[in-house]
Amino acid sequence: AQTVTQSQPEMSVQEAETVTLSCTYDTSENNYYLFWYKQPPSRQMILVIRQEAYKQQNATENRFSVNFQKAAKSFSLKISDSQLGDTAMYFCAFMKRAGYGNKLVFGAGTILRVKS
Amino acid sequence: DAMVIQNPRYQVTQFGKPVTLSCSQTLNHNVMYWYQQKSSQAPKLLFHYYDKDFNNEADTPDNFQSRRPNTSFCFLDIRSPGLGDAAMYLCATSRAGEGYGYTFGSGTRLTVV
Numbered sequence: 001a002q003t004v005t006q007s008q009p010e011m012s013v014q015e016a017e018t019v020t021l022s023c024t025y026d027t028s029e030n031n032y033y034l035f036w037y038k039q040p041p042s043r044q045m046i047l048v049i050r051q052e053a054y055k056q057q058n059a060t061e062n063r064f065s066v067n068f069q070k071a072a073k074s075f076s077l078k079i080s081d082s083q084l085g086d087t088a089m090y091f092c093a094f095m096k097r098a099g100y101g102n103k104l105v106f107g108a109g110t111i112l113r114v115k116s
Numbered sequence: 117d118a119m120v121i122q123n124p125r126y127q128v129t130q131f132g133k134p135v136t137l138s139c140s141q142t143l144n145h146n147v148m149y150w151y152q153q154k155s156s157q158a159p160k161l162l163f164h165y166y167d168k169d170f171n172n173e174a175d176t177p178d179n180f181q182s183r184r185p186n187t188s189f190c191f192l193d194i195r196s197p198g199l200g201d202a203a204m205y206l207c208a209t210s211r212a213g214e215g216y217g218y219t220f221g222s223g224t225r226l227t228v229v
Contacts (some may be wrong), residue, residue, distance in 0.1 A: 033215040045159075045220040046205065052215065091158060097215055103149075104156040104218060 002027045002094050012113040013082045021077045021110050023092030031097035034075045036071035040088040082114045121222035122207050129228055137192040138206030139222045148190040151206040159206055165184050166212055170190045
């Protein structure tokens with residue numbers, strides 16, 4: 001079974017600064033996907049960024065980028081130029097590549113607070 | 117816009133009184149999921165449908181059932197809600213096998229009184 005670990009229950013960052021959220025995972029699979037989801041307070045969970053494990057290049061989406069270290073099974077999220085709207089719970093998630101109805105396995109989440 | 121819609125946004129039910137939560141989608145995704153999320157915790161998968169093929173998680177209580185009458189709609193039935201079932205219930209959809217992640221609805225927050 002796959003497990004996802006987020007070791008930082010809460011973090012805070014000043015507006016315009018950079019912050020990195022950590023995630024590690026455990027799997028025996030070789031092909032899989034990794035995700036970061038954002039859940040703002042009382043709002044819908046949305047996809048922030050996605051990484052395919054067979055691609056060595058780290059994914060980027062505007063101010064969001066990841067540091068994917070496959071051998072270390074590490075998948076951290078870097079948020080540059082933090083904005084107040086980035087305040088949310090962030091979940092790291094794992095999905096096997098093979099099969100149908102692929103299930104997302106979530107980490108426990110990290111609450112990020114951006115301060116003005 | 118294509119989306120996943122959950123109704124109602126907030127639901128209050130009495131202890132032991134059956135309740136149904138609904139989810140609809142306009143994405144034409146063939147997989148639909150129901151997650152339970154308790155306060156500040158990770159979402160926990162209850163079950164999912166691949167088309168009409170129902171897949172129950174091993175630790176999902178028997179108190180929880182689901183129906184998917186067609187591609188667009190999926191329902192979560194809680195037969196006899198207990199205080200421990202108070203949570204946010206999230207519906208999500210995806211295309212099978214593409215690894216593009218899920219599209220989530222806004223959730224239904226269930227309160228049991």
